[in-house]
Amino acid sequence: MSRPRPRTIAIGALIVLLAVAPFVPRGSHHDDGSILPSGDGNGSDSALRPAMTAGTSRITPAMQREIDQVVAQGQRVGRLGKASANQLVDDAVRCADLDGQRYCLGFGWTQDTQAQVQARMARAARTAAKMPARINTGDLGPAASLARYARMSPADRAAADRAELEDAARSVAKVWLLRHEIQGEALPADFLADHPEARAATATTPADLSTDAPATAARTKATSKPSATPTATATPTTKTTKKPTATPTATATPTSTTSAAATKKASDYPRRSVIMNPQHVSEQHMTYWCGPTSMQMIAWGWAGKARSQQHWADKLGTTTGGTAITSMVRVTNRYTGWDNPARAGRYITLDIGSWSYQKWWLLMMRHIHDYRAPVILHPILLKKFYPYLDDDASGHFQVGRGYDKRGKKPDQLGYFEPWNQQRFDPSEPYISRVQWRAAYKSYRANQAHFQHNVGV
Template sequence: MRCFKLDEENYCLGLGFVDQVPTGAELSATATTPDVGATGDTGVEQDIATGDQSPAAFVAERAAMPKDQRVAAELEELQTAWDGRDKARALRLLGVGEPTRTTPPPPGPPTPLKPALPSSSYIMKGYQTSQEKGYWCGPATFQSIDWADDKQQDTQASWAKDLGSTSSGTAISAMVKQTNLKTKWDIAAGTYIVQNVGHWDTKKFFTVHQNHLADAAPAPVIEHVQLLKRYFPYLAFNHSGHYQVGRGYDTKNGTIGIFEVFNERRFNSRGNVTNGPKNIPASALFNATLANSFKNIGL
């Protein structure tokens, strides 16, 4: 999990683009943090590992590769990051140096204003899916994203193969890579990148979703959360790191629309029926993202 300078932006393998480069100690702590869902939440132990790849599993997988394969994987990840560095810069600068109401306008002709974004926007209606295996949240999320793109519903098994999914989960870098390779969403939204949100706040998190989901060519967000009851009250149990489809927002209610791909009842007879469209308070979804050791999203 090393960090590199790409033009003006900082990118860390596994973590994505970062606003602040983590220290060696912080990277080490991230790489060794166990993926558990019970911490501080009513004493209920983690029930199902739903399928993201923990930092420890990511590091172990890379370390187990022969050197030439590991270098190739790292270069491929960095190439995707290089292609998306302009987007990363725009995200880093979003909200920085915004004028206050008392700031006089600059001299010269006024800058044309961008059209106001709608108060709410939702995409991908009807393209929700449900993961077929406990560790297939990555393939299920990608199945939904690709199905809405080309109207062809390829199998989760085929996407698990393309994503390199194992019982240890799916890497977010693989989710981003396949979105760029196998869909046209990157044409709509620019090259998809892995973006760390560890130094964002709820306002910026919500604004980025607005811009991505209601621009001239809206496109989904790959949500990367820790699936805990405190953030997703429709759950009966806590679960592990997880992927969901970000597919809308409502400004009035301060919510982000997702497709939940995990049906708790399918894997535990005492669980709730949980899959399908949901509207989650932006603060809850942001905090669920921060609760995941990676603290990142794909967009």
């Protein structure tokens, strides 16, 4: 019997290899640098690394117990109509530990302690009481916030507190990702096992990010999809030196599962990025309607159709005292699609008081370029920050929608400005809706606000 020739053996081996290839576990590197698992126990096709943002988180029994406890604290104080300012602050500003992150009612996700947040609120209330009256352009200041809380019945207060805390708990995975990817905070070892909504998808299609892209058609919240797919998982140009978090399944084999976003620096972003149609803008019709007008523009940018400012004032619960930033976040999540996981994920109220300008700037670029979604800016309107103002004014809302890294010149932030002082005093200079201004001054204006938070 003649022996098989080497060529025949090689061909046969190749045939066998091709036949069994579909059954070989996939542990090879993907095109974007991630490693795909052979299975994650849930049958989902996702990489074992954190995503750029996250979907809705599950409220665990532990989180629910914490929420119940914080709500019960508010119920025990009863009616607050005649309470002192200090007592109102202590009763109104309460914080919950939700999956290792702190959320304070009215302030959002913060790294300050409850006592520090309460002290900040009390200080702001005292300062506002002593200062000459300023124009209220429409955010909810400390006095108005406390007065609103004091007027609520215990039942209404408990319902509002519970709704805010439960809404926050559903966003906890996104908070962890932002802390990890921008602030360098280590993820818990079991983070991806506990939060599958934060796992990176295996494939994305880069969008054309070169122009202002108006919405192509009106969309509804329930059925709409983003008009462009963000480049959230594009391979970065630098590598992280952080150690990976523990993999969520026993069968996972990768040794490097850090997020692609974790390695992005300001230098990794293109010089300029802009979103939203600059014609989809409006000036506020009431002095205290910066919230409804900003919300009008945010929703207009998503749906391609404008609803009235009164419509959004009703949805936000706006009064002559103004609008709370937590309401801006809630309504953005409920009535637009910017919270889609392919965009920004669920918007959160984030305290950036301890953030450096570089981290704040990175957050702006990330939100605008990677998420392709607007930022709810929350500055205080002072002439030293905004030279187009004729007078100092109150806390305020603007819609962040672009950035420009200008090399040796100061960076610029692009935003929609709802405030036009000339509408209410014809002797004052006109203020344009579409603004490009020094980014550092916007950062300073954000930090100067007593809440120093943003909606992202």
